[in-house]
Amino acid sequence: MFVEYCVGLSGLVASGLFIYGLKAMSSPVTAVAGIVAAGYGMLFVVAATFLNLFNITPEARPNLLVNVGLGVVALLLGSLWAGWRGRTVQMTSMPQMVAIFNGMGGGSAAALAAVELLGNHDIPLLPLSVTVIGALIGCISLSGSLIAWAKLDGRIRKPFRFSGQRAFNAALFAATVVLAVLTVMRYATPSAELPRDLFFGAALLLGVCMTLPIGGADMPVLISLYNAFTGLAVGLEGYIMNDPALMIAGMVVGSSGTLLTALMAKAMNRSLTNVLFSNFGETGGSSKGPEGEMTAADPADAATTMRYGASVIIVPGYGLAVAQAQQKLYEFVKILVAAGVDVKFAIHPVAGRMPGHMNVLLAEAGVPYDMIYDMEDINDSFATTDAALIIGANDVVNPEALTDKASPIYGMPILNAYKAHQVFVIKRGSGTGYSGVENPLFFQKNCTMVFGDAQAVLSKMVEAVKALGST
Structure with a gap:
């Protein structure tokens, strides 16, 4: 009972620190304090995760040592690499780092969903549907953020476009939704695992195809959108795992990312659908070139x-x-x-x-x-x-x-x-x-x-x- 009380309290404290940190980040004067506060919130969550091991069921205890070991290794590797990159990254590479870190958040949410879907236990319809939706959004955020990183890093220098691309992407989205429905229905026929595997593949491909045609001028809006996607996916998986801190953190990131995306699109006087589907840089008319000559000075x-x-x-x-x-x-x-x-x-x-x-x-x-x-x-x-x-x-x-x-x-x-x-x-x-x-x-x-x-x-x-x- 004491352990459960501490775990629940840590989630409440962490959620409060996340919200305070995000609020503080809205001003340059308090941004550093906000980041530190949110960092302490994450520390509380990680500590609670290990503390919750005392509540593990007897059936899971044989794998306890292996799982704890893997968790510690992952935590150390992630902290060391992220800490090193955060301290050494050049300002020109900051957007790439934000994109790749954001993609890792979406990938984590997708991985949590995959673990749930790979299990053989029965999952009620509503949690199962939420899991699949979280997997879809997380996969799109992961693969889309990776392509955004490649664009920002100069590894993909031009938008990739072809005739009929919008129709292809629409068909791919429809196919992904169908596979998602079949994945939910899979639990009625457990032997039909192929839709689940195809669903993850299609969702990852959808993120790639959504991002490839988007031009460089829309990158700030795109990064903000995928940030919102990651938050939403994390919030959904928090619901499945019955983790209030994860739910709150995901909802806060998702809602703030959505608001920022809307503000960014408004700043460009374009709708979000226009950003995603208009092929920025292509026009129906013919713009006149500049007249005159440039004047240079020392x-x-x-x-x-x-x-x-x-x-x-x-x-x-x-x-x-x-x-x-x-x-x-x-x-x-x-x-x-x-x-x-x-x-x-x-x-x-x-x-x-x-x-x-x-x-x-x-x-x-x-x-x-x-x-x-x-x-x-x-x-x-x-x-x-x-x-x-x-x-x-x-x-x-x-x-x-x-x-x-x-x-x-x-x-x-x-x-x-x-x-x-x-x-x-x-x-x-x-x-x-x-x-x-x-x-x-x-x-x-x-x-x-x-x-x-x-x-x-x-x-x-x-x-x-x-x-x-x-x-």
């Missing part, structure tokens, strides 16, 4: 202009993360601020490769939170600012989204950087962004390109403004 000239301006808004993009130049950028910003320049950072909801990517990047460099503004809070300020500095961003500042109905990004809200009196763009080359869409901003008369690696360019800018201070 980093020192760009830095000098910003040094003697009254206000600067900085738009960070994935190129900043690739160059690992966030520290050098903040060094440049501190010099501008010391000279009396009003500097702000503008963050687009889908900037980078995952939700919140740019916020994490700037926090890593030590940028104060009160200098960072969301799109809706700063967009009106571009028209009155002296200079906008865009670093490695493309699609989120593309004015074509506002004007060209033939463009695949038409209707997507953007940062109005093009309205600034002067726009400087640090970019390695003149190519397109992640979505493959050309940006006419780079050809405007008020826009100047500063070509080069962001780390090298910002270093030269720092040197230039320091020299101005000594003269």
Whole structure:
């Protein structure tokens, strides 16, 4: 009785810490404390799992030592590898790591369902149906997240599309549902195990086929969606295992992931079905190419202009993360601020490769939170600012989204950087962004390109403004 009381109490405490941790993560100021709190919640759950071994049935005791040993080995390997990767991962690889870790959560839920379905004991219809649904969602999250990881890591460089792909995916989904129903019906005829095995294979394939055609610009939304899938699958399996902590954690992750997915899709002015099935980057019309020529400038000239301006808004993009130049950028910003320049950072909801990517990047460099503004809070300020500095961003500042109905990004809200009196763009080359869409901003008369690696360019800018201070 005492053990059962402790296990139940640990689940309640863990659930409370999970919810508090998620709430705290909504603000950069309290995010670290939230992560630590959620970590303690997970520690309570793991401890309760081992404590619950004292309640094991006599029939299961012969395998107790083996199971405990396997659990300890898995816990040590997972903790060591995840801890090492968490400490050594580069900011450019953070989206890939999030995708792969998220996939492991979905895979775990699918594995729990597989264990239930491989058993020979009778399962009531409702729990059995929930198990199969959890297996379906977990499998999709696992295989889909693995493909997302490959895309983010550059192992799959282009969306994979073919004629009739949507019809094929619809047929595959229908077949998977039929196999799921047959898997539930299998318990009426235990010898028919083939539907169960085919169901898992079809569910994994469905996750792959859903993800392959989705373009790079939709990756932040996709990662958020699979995060919601993983939470939902974990919550369902928690119900099957009668584990309140697992249910609560899964429901919290699933609901927050769903809300974040909706917000991300709204930020792109697209529905979720449009994200999943529209083949982003393909249009029915013909978009006109940009007119004019790009104007290039030396980093020192760009830095000098910003040094003697009254206000600067900085738009960070994935190129900043690739160059690992966030520290050098903040060094440049501190010099501008010391000279009396009003500097702000503008963050687009889908900037980078995952939700919140740019916020994490700037926090890593030590940028104060009160200098960072969301799109809706700063967009009106571009028209009155002296200079906008865009670093490695493309699609989120593309004015074509506002004007060209033939463009695949038409209707997507953007940062109005093009309205600034002067726009400087640090970019390695003149190519397109992640979505493959050309940006006419780079050809405007008020826009100047500063070509080069962001780390090298910002270093030269720092040197230039320091020299101005000594003269």
